[in-house]
Amino acid sequence: MSPRHAKHLLSIDDLTADDIHHLLELTDHMVEINHRPIPKVPALRGKNVVSLFFEDSTRTRTSFDTAAKRLSADTMNFAVSSSSVNKGESLRDTIETISAMGVDAFVIRHKSSGVPGLITRWTDASIVNAGDGWHQHPTQALLDCYTIRTRLNRRDGFDGLRIAIVGDIKHSRVARSDVQAFAALGAHVTLVAPPTLLPPALHDWPVAVSHDLDSLLPDLDVLYLLRVQRERMDDALLPSMHEYSAMYGLTAARAARLAPHALVMHPGPMNRGVEIVVDPADLPGSAILDQVTNGVAVRMAVLFSLLGTGGDLRSETLS
Amino acid sequence: MTPPAAGRVVISGGTLLDQAGERAGDVAIEDGYIVEVGTGLTGGQLLDATGCVVSPGFVDLHVHLREPGKEEAETIETGSRGAALGGFTAVVAMPNTDPAQDSVAVVQFVRAQGERAGLCEVLPSGCITVGRAGERLAPFGELAAAGVRIFTDDGNGVQDAQLMRRALEYAGPLGITLAQHCETASLTKGAVMHEGSCCSRLGLPGWPALAEELMLFRDIELVRITGVPMHFLHLSTARSVALVRAAKAEGLAITAEATPHHFSLTDEELSGYDAVFKVNPPLRTPADIAAIKAGLADGTIDAIATDHAPHAPHTKEVPLDQAPSGMLGLETALGVCLAELDMSLVDIVAALSWKPAAIAGVADRHGRPIAVGEPANLTVFDRNVEWTVKPEQLASKSRNTPYVGRRLRGKVRHTVFNGIPVVVDGTATR
Numbered sequence: 001m002s003p004r005h006a007k008h009l010l011s012i013d014d015l016t017a018d019d020i021h022h023l024l025e026l027t028d029h030m031v032e033i034n035h036r037p038i039p040k041v042p043a044l045r046g047k048n049v050v051s052l053f054f055e056d057s058t059r060t061r062t063s064f065d066t067a068a069k070r071l072s073a074d075t076m077n078f079a080v081s082s083s084s085v086n087k088g089e090s091l092r093d094t095i096e097t098i099s100a101m102g103v104d105a106f107v108i109r110h111k112s113s114g115v116p117g118l119i120t121r122w123t124d125a126s127i128v129n130a131g132d133g134w135h136q137h138p139t140q141a142l143l144d145c146y147t148i149r150t151r152l153n154r155r156d157g158f159d160g161l162r163i164a165i166v167g168d169i170k171h172s173r174v175a176r177s178d179v180q181a182f183a184a185l186g187a188h189v190t191l192v193a194p195p196t197l198l199p200p201a202l203h204d205w206p207v208a209v210s211h212d213l214d215s216l217l218p219d220l221d222v223l224y225l226l227r228v229q230r231e232r233m234d235d236a237l238l239p240s241m242h243e244y245s246a247m248y249g250l251t252a253a254r255a256a257r258l259a260p261h262a263l264v265m266h267p268g269p270m271n272r273g274v275e276i277v278v279d280p281a282d283l284p285g286s287a288i289l290d291q292v293t294n295g296v297a298v299r300m301a302v303l304f305s306l307l308g309t310g311g312d313l314r315s316e317t318l319s
Numbered sequence: 320m321t322p323p324a325a326g327r328v329v330i331s332g333g334t335l336l337d338q339a340g341e342r343a344g345d346v347a348i349e350d351g352y353i354v355e356v357g358t359g360l361t362g363g364q365l366l367d368a369t370g371c372v373v374s375p376g377f378v379d380l381h382v383h384l385r386e387p388g389k390e391e392a393e394t395i396e397t398g399s400r401g402a403a404l405g406g407f408t409a410v411v412a413m414p415n416t417d418p419a420q421d422s423v424a425v426v427q428f429v430r431a432q433g434e435r436a437g438l439c440e441v442l443p444s445g446c447i448t449v450g451r452a453g454e455r456l457a458p459f460g461e462l463a464a465a466g467v468r469i470f471t472d473d474g475n476g477v478q479d480a481q482l483m484r485r486a487l488e489y490a491g492p493l494g495i496t497l498a499q500h501c502e503t504a505s506l507t508k509g510a511v512m513h514e515g516s517c518c519s520r521l522g523l524p525g526w527p528a529l530a531e532e533l534m535l536f537r538d539i540e541l542v543r544i545t546g547v548p549m550h551f552l553h554l555s556t557a558r559s560v561a562l563v564r565a566a567k568a569e570g571l572a573i574t575a576e577a578t579p580h581h582f583s584l585t586d587e588e589l590s591g592y593d594a595v596f597k598v599n600p601p602l603r604t605p606a607d608i609a610a611i612k613a614g615l616a617d618g619t620i621d622a623i624a625t626d627h628a629p630h631a632p633h634t635k636e637v638p639l640d641q642a643p644s645g646m647l648g649l650e651t652a653l654g655v656c657l658a659e660l661d662m663s664l665v666d667i668v669a670a671l672s673w674k675p676a677a678i679a680g681v682a683d684r685h686g687r688p689i690a691v692g693e694p695a696n697l698t699v700f701d702r703n704v705e706w707t708v709k710p711e712q713l714a715s716k717s718r719n720t721p722y723v724g725r726r727l728r729g730k731v732r733h734t735v736f737n738g739i740p741v742v743v744d745g746t747a748t749r
Contacts, residue, residue: 092636112638113522114592133640134522176522199519200527235508 008127011136012180030297044073051077053109064107067299099123126306141177143298147290158187166192167226174267196237217257224265225275251277263287327363333373337688348695351738366733368699374668375686376408376696378675381624388417393629393716399438400714401649403741406698406731409440409685415474421446421457423465444469463493468680471498487547498550506530513586513601526601528556539566548572555581555600557610564619576624579655582611594635594642622675629717647720654727699733
């Protein structure tokens with residue numbers, strides 16, 4: 001499917017490499033808009049974009065909100081905790097009720113995998129997955145791709161690029177999305193984690209697996225760190241955060257072994273002292289704030305591709 | 320028991336199929352019993368069986384009728400109607416009702432509701448532990464005296480090995496059968512679907528095959544040391560089939576069942592996150608399906624049971640991890656079996672009728688040969704007709720069939736329960 005004609009963005013799995021390239025090129029236009037003195041265009045004027053966050057998130061919600069406003073969409077925000085929905089109104093009733101007010105797109109964050117796809121049954125609006133359970137976070141993967149593409153000057157793809165994703169892969173929607181996107185663009189992806197933090201079956205994933213971060217460091221182009229949560233110790237997945245940090249954390253010693261051009265990335269929020277022991281401000285290769293900045297432009301591109309006219313991108317809607 | 324019908328019923332023009340094989344013949348029924356088997360029989364109510372198979376009624380070892388406690392999902396009457404339409408003349412009602420079937424009062428209520436509906440024989444199971452909580456033994460003796468033959472905490476496995484050992488020892492002299500839902504709970508915390516490549520991709524917590532096999536292995540060893548028979552519910556993995564096969568080869572007194580969904584659907588069905596496909600134990604892999612089919616074909620698995628588990632529609636329209644487990648099965652069982660199983664018809668009917676009848680302790684009245692003097696619990700079905708499942712046409716109060724839109728082969732035309740035609744031409748008469 002072509003994202004320009006797709007109705008929803010649920011998973012990177014639904015996109016071809018060409019689709020991803022197309023969205024990244026569209027993001028270039030959005031970056032240009034964001035650099036204008038008045039970073040706002042009328043592209044989505046009259047469109048109603050509703051953010052429904054059933055799980056707390058500051059950065060993703062704000063990023064989508066900013067993106068929609070820069071395209072002149074009307075925006076509504078509902079911060080719905082799952083528990084309040086459980087007590088009363090069902091998910092289906094919530095969606096049908098808000099849809100009845102006239103909605104062009106829902107931006108959905110939910111702690112349960114698969115919810116954005118379920119919601120497509122109950123509304124005619126476009127659905128943008130802003131993170132569902134352990135499953136997918138497609139705009140994170142797109143902004144990560146855009147960041148790598150820009151910082152490493154890889155407009156034509158990631159062929160030959162060596163990317164390590166380190167941390168709690170098993171519970172990570174970011175990892176699932178990034179693996180698919182990076183591999184689609186041609187990168188060589190290695191997952192680095194203790195076996196307890198890997199998904200149970202990886203044989204059909206386009207990745208290599210390692211438990212030895214140190215041996216990989218000098219050859220990496222991108223070191224992608226994931227957040228590791230303390231609750232993982234309760235399920236006997238990790239002995240201690242200290243041990244995790246010692247084996248898999250980015251220490252100053254490890255940072256020193258990275259190639260000069262290598263990027264350090266993190267989807268945030270960071271667990272300082274756990275997966276990242278150095279101050280990222282001290283890392284020349286840190287792309288962590290670029291990721292946040294690019295998030296707005298990527299989400300503008302996604303919203304425009306789903307809700308825009310789909311015509312010439314240089315038409316007046318973007319000018 | 321429902322009072323038998325006084326009138327004469329003749330099933331005419333079909334092929335009779337039972338333990339003795341297949342032959343053409345008519346069957347005449349009076350007062351609940353078969354009075355004539357032959358050709359050219361007439362008189363009374365005529366049930367046309369032309370082109371159909373006439374077999375002993377089916378017996379389902381595993382249904383959830385939801386009453387008492389969840390009547391919005393199913394009642395004993397609606398579930399019995401679904402059973403009759405599926406060709407079942409007896410069903411074993413699982414004890415995870417509210418209150419649970421751990422007392423004589425609840426068990427008698429379930430049986431009485433079944434008799435009131437009069438569509439099939441409802442055989443209440445009893446709990447192994449009080450409230451299915453896995454802590455104290457349920458009153459096996461009192462419940463056995465009240466006619467309960469199958470005991471299970473289905474929905475939960477009995478986790479405590481010492482408790483399970485004591486349960487078997489205590490059950491021994493009572494002549495009852497303990498049935499296990501094999502699930503080692505510490506391995507399935509929060510589990511939503513089969514642990515494998517599909518759950519890895521979908522980002523859902525996995526239910527490993529090991530969780531079933533570990534408890535199955537433990538219980539096989541408990542049967543070995545106690546000598547008390549056990550039945551294993553809804554086995555779903557290739558290794559489980561191998562464990563049962565090996566144990567039977569050693570002569571251990573165990574029986575096992577498999578569900579139609581576990582030999583017809585895989586975990587890939589969950590790819591759309593549709594909770595209709597969430598079931599416990601979960602849908603597994605093509606290799607597991609092949610092993611279950613082989614187990615049915617060689618008799619390792621004795622019986623086909625549906626694990627009919629109705630859930631009200633709104634409870635399934637939720638995120639997968641919040642949805643209850645279970646799917647409908649009674650009205651689709653035969654159609655799935657005939658569409659999927661590469662077995663002789665007599666072997667399929669054996670697994671649906673007289674083999675489960677023996678396990679349920681009702682072989683005196685269900686799954687009987689078609690012969691003069693036998694109780695008239697019979698199913699008449701067209702083995703070749705293809706049909707498409709439409710949820711709105713099911714008798715169940717719920718709609719959670721995983722076979723929506725799917726082509727099945729084989730459909731029940733008439734069901735005779737205690738001599739009464741409770742299903743005629745695919746329609747329930749009561």
